[in-house]
Amino acid sequence: MKAAAFDYVKPESLTEALGLLAEAGEDARLIAGGQTLLATLNMRLSEPSILIDITNLSELKGIKLDGKCLRIGALVTHTEIEDSDLIAKHAPLLKAAVPHIAHRAIRNLGTWGGSLAYGDPAAEWPACSLTLDATMIIHGPSGERKVAAKDFFIDLYTTSLASDDILVATEIPVSDGAQVFCFQELARRHGDYAVAGLAAVAQKQGDVLTQCKFTFFSVGATPVMAFKAQALIDGKKLNEQLISDAVKVARAEIETIADLTNSAEAKQHLVGVLLERALKQMIA
């Protein structure tokens, strides 16, 4: 199928883009990499009257180290993250996650900000941004505001972005030497959406993990953190018993939703499988 007719504009500045967006309202869609949007247009699952191409906006580009924060522009592609030395050094969880995102051809075009703004519960970046305590930098008609990742993902495909907002960049606190991480994803084929996945980081001292963050994705309507399992692991000597207790706690606290091929019970089981693998990997 082909997309229905639409207008196309390519503003040169963020101010111009915000103006166009405010004017066009709900009928406009922002386009960056287009890896999700174009498919839905061609399927005629949505028919916006105007596409605003934001790929010329320099404010949205590049990965920068800014003191204790890594700033990732919304237009940074998955491939740029994959190949970035700054990311490898300061946010290694992201580098571990990239290969799970579709395939290289899609990663060359798809963007960091596009994935976050879309808020697919099975996507890698929303889960990683929660785990890494990221802050979203958003520009709207009333100026700039910052929203923590934990307040950004509200519901299925629903973020705190209003229809006249543009996600400009994300700030991520840099990891220090004691950070351990693990990114796990279970999918039927490489590149498919995960049946269930886990993005985990912690600070490691000997065989004790502290400041644990375990975010499960593709199990509910948004990525979800296992707060009880995190608290259970935190500050204790990690052994087989503690791991098996944490697995039980995580299975009980994460509310899973079925998809077409996997039952809620199967996903609940996988939550435990993923957590066990991650804990063993992080302590090894």
Place this chain on the structure above:
Amino acid sequence: MELNGEQLIAAPIPEVWKGLNDIDVLAKSIPGCEEISRIAPEEIHAKVMFKIGPVRARFAGKLLLSDIVPDQSCSMAFEGSGGAAGFAKGKSRVELKPSEGGTLVCYTTEASIGGKLGQIGGRLISASAKKIADDFFQRFAAELGGEILPLEGSPVKE
């Protein structure tokens, strides 16, 4: 797809029943409802803008009510078409039960979704349906001037 759930609404049964049968209340409660009209006592037609994630499709549909027992229960059959996006049809049963602090609305729904929407959206159809049901009851409770009281999570099954 099956969608079963319960919602506790802080309003007495007759009010909840009246609300569920009042198309003005329904119009304000159904997320994205653009038009609703009662063609016959037991037939309602509606136009709904279905807007979730990548999908923005306008559905025109009809609802047929049956087995109506006032203040207790009813069954409904529904079908809707969203043009190129696909179609949905199914049936639902709603029961009202007295409960501490209000009315317990129990619903069971069986629906099938076809066309592009089924192919592309299949992965998240259950999560989408749950979100729409939750949105509906939140707005509905607000329309009745009450609120939704917390309950155990409503299970969604394929």
